[in-house]
Amino acid sequence: MKQIYYGWWIVLASFMIAFYVAGIIFYGFTAFIEPLVKEFGWSYTQISLAASLRGLEMGLLAPLVGFLVDRFGSRKLLFSGVIVLGFGVILLGFIHSLAMFYGAFLLIAFGAGGCTSVVTMTAVANWFDKNVGKAMGVMASGFGASGLIVPVIVWLIAAYGWRTALIILGLGMWILGVPIACIVRNRPEDYGYLPDAKKSRGSKHPSQGHAQVAGMRFGKMLKEKSLLFVNLSEMLRLMALTAVVTHIMPYLSTMKISRMTAGLMAAGIPLLSIIGRLGFGWLGDLFEKKHIMAIAYSLMGLGLLALCYVKVNAMIYIFLFLFSNGFGGISVLRGAILREYYGRYNFGKLLGIMMGFGACGGIIGPTTAGWVFDRMQSYYFVWLAFSGLIALAVILIMGIESKEKIKERINALS
Numbered sequence: 001m002k003q004i005y006y007g008w009w010i011v012l013a014s015f016m017i018a019f020y021v022a023g024i025i026f027y028g029f030t031a032f033i034e035p036l037v038k039e040f041g042w043s044y045t046q047i048s049l050a051a052s053l054r055g056l057e058m059g060l061l062a063p064l065v066g067f068l069v070d071r072f073g074s075r076k077l078l079f080s081g082v083i084v085l086g087f088g089v090i091l092l093g094f095i096h097s098l099a100m101f102y103g104a105f106l107l108i109a110f111g112a113g114g115c116t117s118v119v120t121m122t123a124v125a126n127w128f129d130k131n132v133g134k135a136m137g138v139m140a141s142g143f144g145a146s147g148l149i150v151p152v153i154v155w156l157i158a159a160y161g162w163r164t165a166l167i168i169l170g171l172g173m174w175i176l177g178v179p180i181a182c183i184v185r186n187r188p189e190d191y192g193y194l195p196d197a198k199k200s201r202g203s204k205h206p207s208q209g210h211a212q213v214a215g216m217r218f219g220k221m222l223k224e225k226s227l228l229f230v231n232l233s234e235m236l237r238l239m240a241l242t243a244v245v246t247h248i249m250p251y252l253s254t255m256k257i258s259r260m261t262a263g264l265m266a267a268g269i270p271l272l273s274i275i276g277r278l279g280f281g282w283l284g285d286l287f288e289k290k291h292i293m294a295i296a297y298s299l300m301g302l303g304l305l306a307l308c309y310v311k312v313n314a315m316i317y318i319f320l321f322l323f324s325n326g327f328g329g330i331s332v333l334r335g336a337i338l339r340e341y342y343g344r345y346n347f348g349k350l351l352g353i354m355m356g357f358g359a360c361g362g363i364i365g366p367t368t369a370g371w372v373f374d375r376m377q378s379y380y381f382v383w384l385a386f387s388g389l390i391a392l393a394v395i396l397i398m399g400i401e402s403k404e405k406i407k408e409r410i411n412a413l414s
Helices: 006-027 030-039 043-058 061-072 073-093 097-112 118-125 130-160 162-181 208-221 225-253 259-286 289-307 312-344 348-377 378-397 403-411
Strands: none
Touching: 006 073, 006 097, 006 118, 006 130, 006 162, 006 259, 030 043, 030 130, 030 162, 030 208, 030 225, 030 259, 043 097, 043 225, 043 348, 061 118, 061 348, 073 097, 073 162, 118 130, 118 259, 118 312, 118 348, 130 259, 130 312, 208 259, 225 259, 225 289, 225 312, 225 348, 225 378, 259 289, 259 312, 289 312, 289 378, 312 348, 348 378
């Protein structure tokens, strides 16, 4: 019986971490907004700012995490991130002031920095080459499947209250996350393999000369116009995405949709994104990744337009299908395009910088949406404006140079 390549076990472990972390701190947070407003009387802007603080793991911390994961490996960062994140979620269940609320989210941001995309995508990228799109598609589907946790969170809040729900979720982080962190391995060379299960014929580790060239290339990569375009498009994507997942339940509530139904709709966003994650990941291995990525952005923008008109029943389903598949595909292709165009030895650093750009959008998006609603009592113009920004992202992606030209310039340093 043929042994399963260990890289796929790392994909499965990363899938499970993404499933739980995204479910409780990203997609599931929308279920806590109305209970917090009811108990403390805070404004939507004040609560949305916490969602922006949560995004620090993709912002100020992401470039640092990128350097650390290339230096120490994914396993150590994943283990520490799980421990800190569990503490942060439990602490959130004991808050009694706005300052404590923000403090808990800062702790959550530090923990999430160790067990979200920079760390897990780097682990997967190190073990795959030709199949990197498929592998990242499966791994990223954990973020999509996390939508299954949203109705569970809604039920926990209804049955036990929001404080107890948070304590249960924090304990679950430790119970699930610690064993999974032990599965992850850093590089296949450490175990006598090359990416994609190829047998290694040389040293277990990259040569010093290769590492020096990789370091030289990193400086060159940072000056690439195409890399800047990818980073800016990611910033625009996160601006729209974080606003939607944070405010989707309050928005649907203004449309007179029941809380339970709104929770199912919120769950549908990540769940339906699985189709995009797997489908666009597969297509990205077959066709030019920038073209597939531009299509995914286009679907996301059209979905935002449909969200403006959910009073028409069919529009909510059009939104769920287009928006979810679009952002799901992008979440896979952003890492796959970095891996293919720029290699794997600086992958963690480049992904960290990309997510730093994304977090700028992630900080702006939810807070802007909450501020607009507090003043206009409507989200209509927010969704309309974000759809226009996604159209700009399509233009940026189409401006990326071909991978052959990029590789030719960077390989000149060899």
